Amino acid sequence: MRKPHEQPGQAMPGPLPLPGWIARAAAEPLDAAAFRSGAALAHLALVAAADVPLPLWRDRLALAAAETCAAMAGRREGARALRDALHLTRAGDDPGPAGRILRQWSRAVARPISVAGLGRVLEEITPELIGHYLDAAGPTPVDRAAAVIEAVLADAPRAEAAALILADAVLARGWGQDHAVPLLSLAIRPRDLRLRGDDLRLACHRAVASGAAQAVSLAGDLSRAAARLRAVTPKLRAGGAGRAVDLFLSREALTPGALDFMSDRAARRLCDRLVALGALRELTGRETFRLYGL
Structure with missing residues (x-):
């Protein structure tokens, strides 16, 4: 039954956008950045509970995260080239360096977070280490994600993609998700990954607030697109x-x-x-x- 305020053919609104003060980039101390990232994660938890096609959302975010990681690795492939590398490569064939990054991300978000599942995605990291990283300690989810980045890159300095996949998995658990959600990886800068301690934590809090704005906007777009697709299905x-x-x-x-x-x-x-x-x-x-x- 149509609600009184709905018009025939009118697209249903998507999730509420992230308030501007949360996404705002600013020179701020650690505690202020932590407050913003915490508010961003609380808002995202509401988005994830809304009528959003979550597997599609995670997969589209994985593409954006892979593009970031490919650039960190010195690759120039954008989203279109990454899609081609993954989807136009025959099963069993090597999709190339950039395609492997997207394949890692896509597989990481498709399965529930577990040592075994991430072990199949991150073949260069032992299951024992993956379990250790997933148990990272810290006062907030973002602090735990920063600890993962620091620990992974201390063990393997060139494993940026693996560090970010694990960090976003730990972060997602912290705001109530059972699948990894690319978020921190959307906005972290290459030079941020060389920071340590409080400097890295501050960079991660800022990246989470910025990444959340992108993720919420995408959720709204996909919610409306999914409604259009479902509406034509009977035809x-x-x-x-x-x-x-x-x-x-x-x-x-x-x-x-x-x-x-x-x-x-x-x-x-x-x-x-x-x-x-x-x-x-x-x-x-x-x-x-x-x-x-x-």
């Missing part, structure tokens, strides 16, 4: 269309070939139909080797 006649919609609500990009429960022709027609209905976007701008997502 779809293709067999397997419901399964395809579920996949698009959990993955940030897919090739038609990923809909392997449909024929190739049917999958392509479904994707093009959803684009025509305004429920999907074609992400590459190409005529061939296309990728689709919300």
Whole structure:
């Protein structure tokens, strides 16, 4: 039943945006930055409880985090190139250095946080060390995440991506999530990772507040896009269309070939139909080797 204030065809509002004072970057002492990051995490907990497609949200954030980590590693690949490296590489083939970073992030956010799950993602770190990092101590989730970065990079100075994946996993646990949520990784700067002690903690608190603003904005966009996709689903006649919609609500990009429960022709027609209905976007701008997502 439609609520009185809703108009026919009107998109439902997404999660409330992060208040400006939380996201504001400023020269501030550690305690003030910690207050802002704590407020940001409290707001994010409300966002995660709203009508947001969380697997899709995490996967899209993973792409942004991978882009940050690729730049830290001296790679110039942007989001489009990273998507191509991951999605257009055959199963079992090497997607290349940047593609491996995105694959790590995508797999890290897809599974619940555990030593075994992260061990399959971070093959360069032993399960014993992963368990040690996940048990990091500190007064706040952000302080624990900073401790993880410091500890990982002390053991392996060039393992920036692994350090950030583990830090965001520890951070996510601290604000009540059972999956890693790329957040700190969205806004941390390469030079911040060389800081130690209170300087690193301050940088992490600031990065969390800034990353939260990006994550909340994305959650709103995806909430509205998911509503549009669900609204057109009854119009779809293709067999397997419901399964395809579920996949698009959990993955940030897919090739038609990923809909392997449909024929190739049917999958392509479904994707093009959803684009025509305004429920999907074609992400590459190409005529061939296309990728689709919300």
